[in-house]
Amino acid sequence: MMRFLLLFSRQGKLRLQKWFTALSDRDKKKIIRDVTQMVLVRPPKSCNFLQWRDLKIVYRRYASLYFCCGLEQGDNELLTLELLHRYVELLDQYFGNVCELDIIFNFEKAYFILDEFIIGGEVQETSKASVAKSMEEADSLQETMEEYVNKPTY
Amino acid sequence: MSPSVRLQEMIRVIRSARTQGEERGIIQRECADIRAQFRQGDNGERSHSLAKLLYVHMLGYPAHFGQMECVRLIASPRYSEKRVGYLGAMMLLDEKQDASLLITNSIKNDLSHSSQFVQSLALCTLACMGSAEMCRDLATEIERLLRASQSYIKKKATLCAVHIIRKVPELTELFTPSARTLLSEKNHGVLHGAVVLITELCERNPDTLDQFRKAVPELVQIMKGLVTSSYSPEHNVAGISDPFLQVRILRLLRILGHKNDTASDAMNDLLAQVATNTDSSKTAGSAVLYETVLTIMDINSESGLRVLAVNILGRFLLNNDRNIRYISMTSLQKIVQTDHNAVQRHRGTIVDCLKDQDTSVKRRALELSLALVSAVNIRSMMKELLIFLSVCPPELRSQTASGIFNAAERYSPSKRWHIDTILHVLTTAGGDVRDETVPNLIQLITTASELHCYTVHKLYRALVKDIAQQPLVQVACWCIGEYGDLLLKGECEEIEPVQVTEDDVLDALETVLQSHMTSPATRGFALTATMKLSTRITDNVDRIRSIVSIYGSCIDLELQQRAVEYNALFKKYDHMRAAVLERMPVMDKNSPGHTNGDTPGEIKEPDTSKPKPVEAGLLIEPASQVCDLLDLLGGTDTPLQPSPAPTSTPTATSSADLLDLLGGLEPTPVPSVSVYEKNGLSLKIQCDKQTETEVTVTLTASNSTQNDITNFTLQAAVPKSVQLQMKAPSGNVIPAHGLGQVTQTVLLNNPNKVSLKMRVRVAYSNQGAIHQDTVQIDSFPSAACQPSVSPL
Numbered sequence: 001m002m003r004f005l006l007l008f009s010r011q012g013k014l015r016l017q018k019w020f021t022a023l024s025d026r027d028k029k030k031i032i033r034d035v036t037q038m039v040l041v042r043p044p045k046s047c048n049f050l051q052w053r054d055l056k057i058v059y060r061r062y063a064s065l066y067f068c069c070g071l072e073q074g075d076n077e078l079l080t081l082e083l084l085h086r087y088v089e090l091l092d093q094y095f096g097n098v099c100e101l102d103i104i105f106n107f108e109k110a111y112f113i114l115d116e117f118i119i120g121g122e123v124q125e126t127s128k129a130s131v132a133k134s135m136e137e138a139d140s141l142q143e144t145m146e147e148y149v150n151k152p153t154y
Numbered sequence: 155m156s157p158s159v160r161l162q163e164m165i166r167v168i169r170s171a172r173t174q175g176e177e178r179g180i181i182q183r184e185c186a187d188i189r190a191q192f193r194q195g196d197n198g199e200r201s202h203s204l205a206k207l208l209y210v211h212m213l214g215y216p217a218h219f220g221q222m223e224c225v226r227l228i229a230s231p232r233y234s235e236k237r238v239g240y241l242g243a244m245m246l247l248d249e250k251q252d253a254s255l256l257i258t259n260s261i262k263n264d265l266s267h268s269s270q271f272v273q274s275l276a277l278c279t280l281a282c283m284g285s286a287e288m289c290r291d292l293a294t295e296i297e298r299l300l301r302a303s304q305s306y307i308k309k310k311a312t313l314c315a316v317h318i319i320r321k322v323p324e325l326t327e328l329f330t331p332s333a334r335t336l337l338s339e340k341n342h343g344v345l346h347g348a349v350v351l352i353t354e355l356c357e358r359n360p361d362t363l364d365q366f367r368k369a370v371p372e373l374v375q376i377m378k379g380l381v382t383s384s385y386s387p388e389h390n391v392a393g394i395s396d397p398f399l400q401v402r403i404l405r406l407l408r409i410l411g412h413k414n415d416t417a418s419d420a421m422n423d424l425l426a427q428v429a430t431n432t433d434s435s436k437t438a439g440s441a442v443l444y445e446t447v448l449t450i451m452d453i454n455s456e457s458g459l460r461v462l463a464v465n466i467l468g469r470f471l472l473n474n475d476r477n478i479r480y481i482s483m484t485s486l487q488k489i490v491q492t493d494h495n496a497v498q499r500h501r502g503t504i505v506d507c508l509k510d511q512d513t514s515v516k517r518r519a520l521e522l523s524l525a526l527v528s529a530v531n532i533r534s535m536m537k538e539l540l541i542f543l544s545v546c547p548p549e550l551r552s553q554t555a556s557g558i559f560n561a562a563e564r565y566s567p568s569k570r571w572h573i574d575t576i577l578h579v580l581t582t583a584g585g586d587v588r589d590e591t592v593p594n595l596i597q598l599i600t601t602a603s604e605l606h607c608y609t610v611h612k613l614y615r616a617l618v619k620d621i622a623q624q625p626l627v628q629v630a631c632w633c634i635g636e637y638g639d640l641l642l643k644g645e646c647e648e649i650e651p652v653q654v655t656e657d658d659v660l661d662a663l664e665t666v667l668q669s670h671m672t673s674p675a676t677r678g679f680a681l682t683a684t685m686k687l688s689t690r691i692t693d694n695v696d697r698i699r700s701i702v703s704i705y706g707s708c709i710d711l712e713l714q715q716r717a718v719e720y721n722a723l724f725k726k727y728d729h730m731r732a733a734v735l736e737r738m739p740v741m742d743k744n745s746p747g748h749t750n751g752d753t754p755g756e757i758k759e760p761d762t763s764k765p766k767p768v769e770a771g772l773l774i775e776p777a778s779q780v781c782d783l784l785d786l787l788g789g790t791d792t793p794l795q796p797s798p799a800p801t802s803t804p805t806a807t808s809s810a811d812l813l814d815l816l817g818g819l820e821p822t823p824v825p826s827v828s829v830y831e832k833n834g835l836s837l838k839i840q841c842d843k844q845t846e847t848e849v850t851v852t853l854t855a856s857n858s859t860q861n862d863i864t865n866f867t868l869q870a871a872v873p874k875s876v877q878l879q880m881k882a883p884s885g886n887v888i889p890a891h892g893l894g895q896v897t898q899t900v901l902l903n904n905p906n907k908v909s910l911k912m913r914v915r916v917a918y919s920n921q922g923a924i925h926q927d928t929v930q931i932d933s934f935p936s937a938a939c940q941p942s943v944s945p946l
Contacts, residue, residue: 014212020282022249029214046512047476077481078441079401082391104169105162107212108205111241120281120317122350124309125343126398127388134306138271142234 001121003070020121249285277310305341312347392436404445411453418454483518524557532565552586569602584623610637635683834859857888866918877903
């Protein structure tokens with residue numbers, strides 16, 4: 001089970017945080033600080049896996065964003081790399097050539113996509129096409145209800 | 155009131171803030187707006203405001219005033235408002251907040267909503283932040299959704315059920331029947347969720363595990379279908395058909411096949427097929443292979459399969475991708491104990507990984523290398539490890555050093571090699587070794603008596619070169635103090651001879667004493683060493699006196715005390731000085747953790763096939779881990795001599811005294827049997843059983859000659875499986891004419907209940923003549939076999 005998923009920039013600014021366990025705000029902040037520091041000092045070609053406390057940290061850098069998650073001991077790290085890649089592909093498909101700004105200005109969309117892909121720390125849908133379709137349908141539902149004609153942003 | 159700014163506009167404004175203060179100001183204004191918005195009530199703008207608040211929350215600012223708004227939005231009939239409301243609930247509300255219970259009812263209603271997207275929002279939120287109470291309330295709803303709904307909802311409901319089980323383990327029975335039927339689904343999402351659910355159920359409950367073992371053939375079928383299926387674009391990742399599902403099924407098979415032969419047999423073929431057919435050129439394939447290897451190693455697989463698995467790991471080790479090398483070493487670490495030989499074959503590659511740039515890889519390689527050290531490869535491995543120690547990153551140094559020490563202790567081919575290795579480590583990484591290294595090394599040096607000359611020369615040279623490494627300096631000072639005479643002699647077979655004068659040696663010690671790099675403990679070592687040299691050198695005794703007297707007024711209490719006492723040795727007790735500063739006897743190796751006075755005496759374990767004679771008395775005193783403490787004892791009290799002195803020094807374990815007390819409580823009704831009578835010396839023994847396996851034997855010696863017997867000592871030996879513990883004797887002088895006796899108590903522990911035999915050697919002087927004799931006691935008094943009548 002994945003314990004948390006963090007997206008942060010190269011300067012350490014948090015762009016997305018998803019927690020799959022109940023933690024106090026202070027604990028969350030501490031974990032973010034520690035993990036961010038640990039990952040940001042890693043040289044470019046290094047191994048993508050780290051051991052931290054009792055968790056395995058898997059991270060990967062895509063352009064200016066670090067995608068980082070904390071796993072339990074029984075989880076497969078290589079598969080998690082694939083999972084992170086799948087999430088990036090989903091974002092790319094939705095936003096069309098996604099970049100960090102898309103995620104900054106449409107953060108709620110990034111969350112919605114994540115919620116269609118992962119629930120409770122586990123993958124819920126292994127087919128890329130299905131996730132994309134569900135997002136489309138949910139968005140269209142919103143448009144109908146809100147009667148927006150333009151892009152469904154807030 | 156200013157018109158509400160749209161979310162993206164607000165984000166732009168915040169990002170354009172140039173300083174932290176400016177940003178804070180903007181955020182404060184926005185939060186005030188948002189709060190006003192919330193107070194206004196429903197006007198279609200609430201979702202905008204909440205979204206803005208969530209952004210502010212992500213930046214790290216407090217946002218708790220939005221919690222009630224989340225609750226309200228979730229209850230709204232509009233989908234867009236529900237969506238943001240649920241998102242807010244997942245971000246701001248967790249089970250620690252009281253407000254979270256308020257949304258339980260909304261979730262319940264939404265779970266039966268007509269729109270599947272509303273249902274999915276509710277399921278997702280419950281699975282993310284559902285507390286135990288909420289889970290209990292809604293479990294039956296979830297179970298209903300598991301059975302009768304479309305696959306879109308089913309897959310979410312399955313994972314929600316997983317979350318419920320994690321929170322409330324008692325509900326496993328509720329979900330077990332539905333989980334079984336879910337395995338026949340075709341939809342990969344539902345199938346994946348079902349496998350996760352079954353895994354969770356099996357991990358929690360061993361009965362459920364037995365139940366699901368029957369599902370192994372079905373799982374094998376599904377897996378086979380995935381592996382052999384033709385290209386399916388929907389689930390394909392780099393040529394592997396749905397690696398996510400494959401890995402989860404393999405993980406479940408691992409749990410089901412663990413320690414179970416029938417299940418393991420059923421999956422043998424499948425695992426072989428997956429292991430051979432999966433293409434591992436991309437990460438997805440490697441992930442599946444990795445999981446397969448883990449599964450093979452964990453179930454009762456046949457040996458051919460295990461060999462295949464280790465070979466796969468070996469192939470991974472040679473892969474260019476660092477990640478794959480890392481996980482292969484992690485897996486090898488798990489199996490290095492059980493399949494040691496198989497892993498040994500890859501030792502070369504693993505040692506090469508020590509030179510990798512990456513710290514994670516280095517760490518794994520280090521752990522694995524240390525596990526692979528054996529008697530056969532110790533020399534070459536140690537060379538590599540020492541090279542690694544000199545270049546390794548600081549966070550790995552102490553682990554490397556202690557690993558090297560352990561390996562050297564277990565497998566060193568010769569004492570000299572061992573000492574050399576330890577010296578090498580101390581010079582390279584002296585600051586990172588553990589505290590007990592110093593006494594361990596000193597103890598090792600004392601046992602290698604033929605190497606004293608070599609050792610002291612090497613240490614002297616190291617000391618002269620560099621005095622920054624404290625453990626090295628401490629050991630060097632101790633050795634120079636102890637073996638200074640050997641150093642000054644100059645010649646040594648194994649090292650090039652260098653003439654060392656007394657002044658050189660004293661200069662070196664003085665440098666240590668005066669340097670600001672030296673710690674107080676090291677100064678203590680140096681001072682004592684200087685003192686000891688006073689008996690080993692001839693010319694510069696005055697210089698030593700002056701050094702010692704300077705420290706008589708030192709601020710450090712320990713040093714001052716030592717210096718004052720040594721001064722006293724010079725002045726008042728000069729006649730004792732030679733005896734006090736004599737060379738130390740060979741120290742006995744103690745298990746780690748023993749300190750002076752900790753354990754009541756020491757249990758000697760015979761290590762040869764013949765019973766070994768055991769030294770009685772003071773030598774039993776647990777070799778103190780701080781040897782200069784012994785020095786201090788030797789300096790201030792009765793001299794420390796190899797032969798046991800009857801009056802133990804006060805520090806000779808007070809607990810030994812306690813045991814003497816216990817030992818002294820001999821039940822008087824037990825008869826004593828005479829075992830030895832010769833030349834007027836008679837020896838009697840008395841036994842009584844303390845427990846089923848423990849016997850206390852009291853030896854009493856009496857003297858019927860005209861003269862006192864002096865320097866009386868007893869040594870005892872017992873068969874291999876019996877443990878022997880000798881207490882201090884009551885004295886070593888036996889008065890003449892039977893006027894007095896000497897008693898000594900021996901504790902025997904006989905766990906294997908072998909027949910008790912004991913060989914006793916007596917040694918004594920009588921009228922100036924030294925006598926020695928041996929007594930064999932083959933049968934103990936029958937009272938030993940009877941339960942003791944203890945006064946207690």
